[in-house]
Amino acid sequence: xxxxxxxxxxxxxxxxxxxxxxxxxxxxxxxxxxxxxxxxxxxxxxxxxxxxxxxxxxxxxxxxxxxxxxxxxxxxxxxxxxxxxxxxxxxxxxxxxxxxxxxxxxxxxxxxxxxxxxxxxxxxxxxxxxxxxxxxxxxxxxxxxxxxxxxxxxxxxxxxxxxxxxxxxxxxxxxxxxxxxxxxxxxxxxxxxxxxxxxxxxxxxxxxxxxxxxxxxxxxxxxxxxxxxxxxxxxxxxxxxxxxxxxxxxxxxxxxxxxxxxxxxxxxxxxxxxxxxxxxxxxxxxxxxxxxxxxxxxxxxxxxxxxxxxxxxxxxxxxxxxxxxxxxxxxxxxxxxxxxxxxxxxxxxxxxxxxxxxxxxxxxxxxxxxxxxxxxxxxxxxxxxxxxxxxxxxxxxxxxxxxxxxxxxxxxxxxxxxxxxxxxxxxxxxxxxxxxxxxxxxxxxxxxxxxxxxxxxxxxxxxxxxxxxxxxxxxxxxxxxxxxxxxxxxxxxxxxxxxxxxxxxxxxxxxxxxxxxxxxxxxxxxxxxxxxxxx
Numbered sequence: 001x002x003x004x005x006x007x008x009x010x011x012x013x014x015x016x017x018x019x020x021x022x023x024x025x026x027x028x029x030x031x032x033x034x035x036x037x038x039x040x041x042x043x044x045x046x047x048x049x050x051x052x053x054x055x056x057x058x059x060x061x062x063x064x065x066x067x068x069x070x071x072x073x074x075x076x077x078x079x080x081x082x083x084x085x086x087x088x089x090x091x092x093x094x095x096x097x098x099x100x101x102x103x104x105x106x107x108x109x110x111x112x113x114x115x116x117x118x119x120x121x122x123x124x125x126x127x128x129x130x131x132x133x134x135x136x137x138x139x140x141x142x143x144x145x146x147x148x149x150x151x152x153x154x155x156x157x158x159x160x161x162x163x164x165x166x167x168x169x170x171x172x173x174x175x176x177x178x179x180x181x182x183x184x185x186x187x188x189x190x191x192x193x194x195x196x197x198x199x200x201x202x203x204x205x206x207x208x209x210x211x212x213x214x215x216x217x218x219x220x221x222x223x224x225x226x227x228x229x230x231x232x233x234x235x236x237x238x239x240x241x242x243x244x245x246x247x248x249x250x251x252x253x254x255x256x257x258x259x260x261x262x263x264x265x266x267x268x269x270x271x272x273x274x275x276x277x278x279x280x281x282x283x284x285x286x287x288x289x290x291x292x293x294x295x296x297x298x299x300x301x302x303x304x305x306x307x308x309x310x311x312x313x314x315x316x317x318x319x320x321x322x323x324x325x326x327x328x329x330x331x332x333x334x335x336x337x338x339x340x341x342x343x344x345x346x347x348x349x350x351x352x353x354x355x356x357x358x359x360x361x362x363x364x365x366x367x368x369x370x371x372x373x374x375x376x377x378x379x380x381x382x383x384x385x386x387x388x389x390x391x392x393x394x395x396x397x398x399x400x401x402x403x404x405x406x407x408x409x410x411x412x413x414x415x416x417x418x419x420x421x422x423x424x425x426x427x428x429x430x431x432x433x434x435x436x437x438x439x440x441x442x443x444x445x446x447x448x449x450x451x452x453x454x455x456x457x458x459x460x461x462x463x464x465x466x467x468x469x470x471x472x473x474x475x476x477x478x479x480x481x482x483x484x485x486x487x488x489x490x491x492x493x494x495x496x497x498x499x500x501x502x503x504x505x506x507x508x509x510x511x512x513x514x515x516x517x518x519x520x521x522x523x524x525x526x527x528x529x530x531x532x533x534x535x
Contacts, residue, residue: 033063040069044076048189049157052076065096071103080187081156083110083120123153130162139166150182157183157190164196173200344384385425393423397433400440409444416440431457431466438470 003010006019014024040055056073059066074089087110090103111117126149133142146163149156160183167176177200183193396419403412416437423429438453454470461467 029062033059033066033069035059036062037066037069037072040072040076043189044072047187049076049080049187050191051189067093067097067101067103070096071101071106074103074106078106078110079155080158081153082158083117084124086110119152123149123156123159126152127156127159127162130159134162134166139169142166150179154182155186157186161190161192161196164193168196168199171203173204176200344380385422388422390422390426393419393426393430393433396422397430397436400433401436404436404440404443407443409440412440413437413444413446431461431464434460435466435470438473442473 002008003016003019003021003023006016006021008016008019010016010023010027014027015022036055036059040052040059043049043052043055053073053076056069056076059069060073063069070089070093074086074093077083077089078086087107090106093103094101094107126145130142130145130149133139133145143163143166146159146166149159150163153159160179164176164179164183167173167179176196180193180197180200183190184197187193396415400412400416400419403409403415416433419433420429420437423433434453434457438450438457441447441450441453451474454474457464457470458467458474
């Protein structure tokens with residue numbers, strides 16, 4: 001025994017030799033707990049389990065850390081079929097002594113047998129269900145549940161006692177006595193079982209006494225009735241009693257009785273048997289309908305999931321197809337790359353002829369170059385434009401002005417648009433190309449585009465000669481503007497032809513500059529000629 005204050009071992013003294021605390025009452029409490037444990041052990045050895053439970057509970061009241069008493073209490077509960085209470089006591093015992101404790105072996109033995117543990121759990125659930133049915137006054141259903149419980153857990157004393165009580169309530173004394181005997185075989189001192197058995201004995205004795213008296217009185221009454229309504233005579237040593245009125249039942253009454261019996265049988269079948277059968281068939285049909293409905297719901301849910309999956313796959317397919325089209329379609333990246341590579345090859349094969357390369361470069365989307373193209377793609381494009389652009393712009397400009405002179409304004413517009421496309425990409429674009437494009441628009445009858453182009457000349461090249469001519473063109477309108485543009489262009493062409501015949505061969509750049517200066521001068525003269533009729 002250890003001191004409750006310091007944990008030292010106690011001697012026979014009434015105080016602790018280590019800390020000096022008074023342990024007189026403490027020793028009495030511990031001794032009382034041990035004594036009650038010994039009483040409980042004795043009762044358990046003779047299978048007085050109820051008495052053992054009382055003693056062991058009292059022992060734990062005095063010393064809750066009495067591990068031996070708690071382990072024994074768990075064993076007693078287990079023997080009575082109350083496995084939950086047994087496990088609870090063993091778990092508490094482990095908390096007080098975690099090592100060298102038999103409770104570990106008990107718990108492992110219970111938990112190692114999974115099938116047995118599941119059976120015990122099911123029996124406890126059914127026992128609780130039987131209690132609920134008793135409270136709901138469904139005693140027959142409770143008896144059925146309890147029979148299943150005692151078949152699964154034969155040692156569950158509480159189930160046997162409740163089943164015996166239900167049998168007593170329905171006056172089934174032999175069955176109740178059988179359940180009580182099973183309880184007493186487990187717990188010989190169970191007070192409740194002994195009480196039930198005493199009650200059965202009292203009821204059986206009173207019934208036997210009442211039955212004997214009632215039988216004598218009944219026999220005498222029958223003899224009196226027989227004497228009143230019969231003829232008595234002796235034959236030798238025997239007394240013969242013959243009824244006074246001995247008439248056999250007539251045929252009509254027998255047939256009538258048979259018919260009545262048949263009617264009663266049919267009525268019983270119709271009102272008792274047939275409704276039960278109809279209800280059974282109806283329940284079966286309802287179960288089948290429920291099963292079919294559940295299957296339909298599951299299939300509908302599966303179909304919905306598949307439809308959603310198909311829709312998601314279709315959407316993914318459309319997105320992938322769109323990506324493929326963006327790469328390989330009419331304006332796809334692969335075609336753009338092919339166009340650029342073809343233009344580069346054309347220039348490398350024929351550097352003196354830039355028309356093929358320029359046509360391919362003109363078809364490439366400039367927005368793609370500025371926003372989406374890779375750095376290598378953009379570098380190659382800029383390089384080709386720097387090599388092809390100046391020559392292409394000059395060649396297209398000449399072709400465009402020639403189309404204007406030939407009054408082919410549609411071709412002039414198309415050619416000069418391409419010329420300005422290549423010229424605008426240069427560091428110092430020629431404003432005369434943009435001005436000639438405005439003239440082509442004006443002569444082709446596209447007045448709005450012409451005005452927009454002239455305004456572009458003014459805003460981009462405000463100090464140039466082309467800007468002055470654009471200002472004069474903007475002051476014109478209607479048919480006079482178109483006629484003036486035509487006359488100006490014809491005068492310019494005549495002057496250029498005259499100058500070409502008189503000039504000697506000079507470098508291309510100087511010729512271009514002389515032609516452009518002549519255009520400026522002639523345009524001014526033409527403007528003067530056109531404005532005179534307007535005044």
